Amino acid sequence: MNIVKRKISCVLLGGVFTAATAAASLFFSTARVNRAIYPVFGVDVSNYQGDINWQELEAQNVSFAFIKATEGSGHTDESVRRNLDRAAGTGIKVSAYHFFSFDSAGETQADNFISSVRKDEIDMPPVIDIEYYGDKRRHKPSQEETEAILRPLLERLEAHYGVKPIIYSTLPVYFRYIRKNFSDYPLWIRSVNCEPDLINWKFWQYSDKGTLTGYDGDEEHIDLNVYNGTAEDFSREFAKPSNKAEKSSADTERKANK
Numbered sequence: 001m002n003i004v005k006r007k008i009s010c011v012l013l014g015g016v017f018t019a020a021t022a023a024a025s026l027f028f029s030t031a032r033v034n035r036a037i038y039p040v041f042g043v044d045v046s047n048y049q050g051d052i053n054w055q056e057l058e059a060q061n062v063s064f065a066f067i068k069a070t071e072g073s074g075h076t077d078e079s080v081r082r083n084l085d086r087a088a089g090t091g092i093k094v095s096a097y098h099f100f101s102f103d104s105a106g107e108t109q110a111d112n113f114i115s116s117v118r119k120d121e122i123d124m125p126p127v128i129d130i131e132y133y134g135d136k137r138r139h140k141p142s143q144e145e146t147e148a149i150l151r152p153l154l155e156r157l158e159a160h161y162g163v164k165p166i167i168y169s170t171l172p173v174y175f176r177y178i179r180k181n182f183s184d185y186p187l188w189i190r191s192v193n194c195e196p197d198l199i200n201w202k203f204w205q206y207s208d209k210g211t212l213t214g215y216d217g218d219e220e221h222i223d224l225n226v227y228n229g230t231a232e233d234f235s236r237e238f239a240k241p242s243n244k245a246e247k248s249s250a251d252t253e254r255k256a257n258k
Contacts (some may be wrong), residue, residue, distance in 0.1 A: 031207065033195070040233075043212070043222050057212065058157070067087065070117075097168060105149065111156075119162075130146075130169050131173055136189075140176065170190045171191055189204055191205070191206065193203065207223065
């Protein structure tokens, strides 16, 4: 397939996501990634990965990680505290993500995330993960309904953390809700079938079938991602001084002296 056709097919997967393309995704679940073009590699994790050895992930050239923190207005991921604390002792740049609910107010969803993730615990902007779930796959909320929840959520997080949040979405969700009204936010796009060439993305989740060592959860796979730029670009963009490693060392010393 030539590059023009490949780009068009990727857009069609998002704009017209048919039963046929959904079935195809079961067989083609890892897009090809040119690591010479996208050398900065990362993962996203949740409680499904179980107990994670963050030093072991770092040794496998993981440069960044998105850690699940919260969901909706009341759920907190069981592993978020452990993951944030342990990742702090590595050179991996981390952020935390919130799984968006179409069913509760944006303000209370923001409060849930803010209460779970401190400003000094993340190196990159916080993330809102918006995708279809449950009956929303068949009964899709309107653009107006979704914006009424998503906008105050984004605005409250930006006011608190001092930076525009990243939006994670699938291609269908991007075309329905994000492209028109939220294009000024950094985009983390899921596209496991092909490279999202025609979209201006910051991060790309290219596989949900990755396999690394260093975790022991019920889920044998781990999501794989790349950053849209060079290692120098990545270091420069997320060069905000971090006291996570120092904090982790101090916490360890304090516990040892008790």
